Ligand SMILES: CCCCCCC/C=C/C(=O)SCCNC(=O)CCNC(=O)[C@H](O)C(C)(C)COP(=O)(O)OP(=O)(O)OC[C@H]1O[C@@H](n2cnc3c(N)ncnc32)[C@H](O)[C@@H]1OP(=O)(O)O
């Protein structure tokens with residue numbers, strides 16, 4: 001879907017719901033983050049986008065400015081605690097504070113866990129778990145120091161039956177879910193809510209990192225037999241980030257077409273071992289009799 005589609009697509013959220021609010025979206029230059037930023041702009045938020053690629057951020061920033069948003073873009077990596085500290089100083093300087101942090105930046109590469117090398121494991125855990133924590137902690141410190149309420153929405157993944165061929169990201173996302181539950185309690189006295197959105201397979205630019213076979217499995221990985229789109233996730237993020245969800249904290253909202261119950265994405269293709277072949281299946285004698 002294009003920026004123009006997201007600028008027009010209907011939403012249940014009220015126009016002006018984020019008027020006067022400053023929303024920071026990590027990974028806001030592409031995919032889910034970009035769609036969420038467009039939705040927040042339509043709800044009148046002021047926007048801060050961060051990511052590593054300045055070009056992607058600039059393109060998203062131009063789109064948001066066209067929608068009338070006050071927007072700043074910051075090229076940085078969430079994996080650097082120093083860069084995160086600088087980012088928050090810039091946000092306070094430019095926008096006067098922050099109201100909502102959307103931790104959407106993340107990613108992984110597909111590999112059998114038996115082959116993952118330490119550098120690759122660390123790269124994925126550093127991005128998806130450590131980087132997310134640095135951002136959460138910086139936001140919480142800001143809200144504590146200025147004595148203002150705050151809200152965090154972390155984008156994780158529908159990890160509930162494990163994620164073969166991306167074990168590093170599954171472990172990191174599970175970490176974020178339980179980190180979120182933990183600080184939702186610790187930071188409640190600071191008036192900070194913390195929730196997660198767990199997407200199933202959502203077609204975005206990110207799909208380009210996977211083979212055709214993997215992408216085919218993504219579209220058959222839930223009972224609806226289709227992928228979701230970035231707008232599905234954007235709306236869940238905005239809902240949890242809004243005052244409407246004021247009594248929700250420590251929760252994870254699955255937006256996955258039911259993948260918790262049925263379906264299996266294979267990031268490297270389905271191994272032969274898991275191919276189902278009912279026609280050739282050998283049945284136990286007694287079951288053979290019952291079937292006749
Ligand atoms: C039912 C639920 C299903 C939910 C999921 C459905 C589908 C999910 C889709 C998405 O998540 S879409 C979002 C996609 N976006 C990405 O995944 C981003 C793409 N990946 C990256 O940008 C990078 O891989 C990284 C994970 C961010 C790591 O980046 P970094 O720059 O730190 O690392 P590198 O220097 O590139 O590599 C370090 C190290 O990692 C290993 N490695 C990296 N890529 C691969 C690979 N393709 N295959 C094997 N190993 C890899 C390797 O050890 C690298 O070290 P060197 O060998 O290069 O020294």
Ligand SMILES: NC(=O)C1=CN([C@@H]2O[C@H](COP(=O)(O)OP(=O)(O)OC[C@H]3O[C@@H](n4cnc5c(N)ncnc54)[C@H](OP(=O)(O)O)[C@@H]3O)[C@@H](O)[C@H]2O)C=CC1
Pocket residue numbers: 026027028029030031032033050051052053054056076077078079104105106107108127131155156157158198199200201202203204205206207
């Ligand atoms: N699409 C899907 O099916 C699913 C996606 N997800 C998760 O949703 C999130 C968004 O994914 P999606 O939009 O699909 O894919 P994208 O690849 O488009 O988005 C990932 C974003 O993360 C940013 N990013 C990655 N590493 C860093 C870093 N170290 N510092 C700052 N920014 C970083 C990227 O920006 P840049 O390149 O500029 O650094 C990019 O904008 C990711 O966390 C993804 O893993 C979870 C489940 C399913």
